[in-house]
Amino acid sequence: MPNFRRRGAAAPALVAVLAVLAACVPARAGGEDDGRPLVLTTFTVLADIARNVGGEHVRVESLTKPGVEVHGYEPTPGDLRRAAGADLVLDNGLNLEVWFAQFVQDADVPHVVATEGVEVVDIADDAYAGKPNPHAWMSPANVELYVDNIADAFVDLVPEHADDVRANAQAYRAQLRAVQAELVDGLAAVPQRQRALVTCEGAFSYLARDAGLTERYVWPVNAEQQATPQRIASVVEFVRERDVPAVFCESTVSDDAMQQVVDATGARFGGVLYVDSLSEEDGPVPTYLDLIRHDVRTIVDGLTGGAS
Numbered sequence: 001m002p003n004f005r006r007r008g009a010a011a012p013a014l015v016a017v018l019a020v021l022a023a024c025v026p027a028r029a030g031g032e033d034d035g036r037p038l039v040l041t042t043f044t045v046l047a048d049i050a051r052n053v054g055g056e057h058v059r060v061e062s063l064t065k066p067g068v069e070v071h072g073y074e075p076t077p078g079d080l081r082r083a084a085g086a087d088l089v090l091d092n093g094l095n096l097e098v099w100f101a102q103f104v105q106d107a108d109v110p111h112v113v114a115t116e117g118v119e120v121v122d123i124a125d126d127a128y129a130g131k132p133n134p135h136a137w138m139s140p141a142n143v144e145l146y147v148d149n150i151a152d153a154f155v156d157l158v159p160e161h162a163d164d165v166r167a168n169a170q171a172y173r174a175q176l177r178a179v180q181a182e183l184v185d186g187l188a189a190v191p192q193r194q195r196a197l198v199t200c201e202g203a204f205s206y207l208a209r210d211a212g213l214t215e216r217y218v219w220p221v222n223a224e225q226q227a228t229p230q231r232i233a234s235v236v237e238f239v240r241e242r243d244v245p246a247v248f249c250e251s252t253v254s255d256d257a258m259q260q261v262v263d264a265t266g267a268r269f270g271g272v273l274y275v276d277s278l279s280e281e282d283g284p285v286p287t288y289l290d291l292i293r294h295d296v297r298t299i300v301d302g303l304t305g306g307a308s
Helices: 012-024 044-057 077-084 140-157 159-186 205-211 229-242 256-265 288-304
Strands: 038-041 059-062 088-091 111-113 196-201 214-219 246-250 268-273
Touching (some): 044 088, 044 159, 044 288, 088 140, 140 205, 159 205, 196 229, 205 214, 246 256, 246 288
Parallel strands (some): 038 059
């Protein structure tokens, strides 16, 4: 068994359930066994990154489906069976998948946290203040660390294909750097006072840091109910003071609160951003690179006047 990192103890009853399920189902419970090691991830973004690193040498599946919110996901008995049959489980960490620890962390399943080594940005306010912002994948530079961690795990998992895994990782990192350069170069002409990223959810702290943008949001992580009149008024004041040209909202939440900001300030609604999930293959963001490129171009267009 490869020398993967593990976490602490889970609830004994849940671990017992997982052990029973593992004994009752085939090793490839998540799909048809094609002979490749099965890698199970917690959400679609992480699955796509892992597929790019592993290539044809591993079979990667996501517990959550495209379009599903990962924060409050509730595991099913089928998820337990899939985890029991996996050769490796990947999660994001940073408290993104609170539900994840409840059923897999003490099971006999190798486990790697993709965010290991990331320089964490804490949530700044409200009940979440001081806790790590989990959306580290919204920084292409951070995802280079994801790639390194996943590549190390896959080299252990399929050592006979180590050269291919390393080559895949190198090629993918080059694409990530190109997206990062597009972000920085695209925003170079925006005046310092207007270099602000205003969104519904505080999911863009890492991207804002990388791009030299000041972040403001209507609510912190996964707390849409906190779009109070006071928070909306605070965002309105910030947009007016900084003369922010455009504001944005995420695909998985209502943009009603941000439209109030638009009405009160005259800022443009710059468009919809994607964060927590990929779309179906025929949708707008079927891969992580599609997602981050879409968001980068939407933000650049909004803040430079190119938004429609």
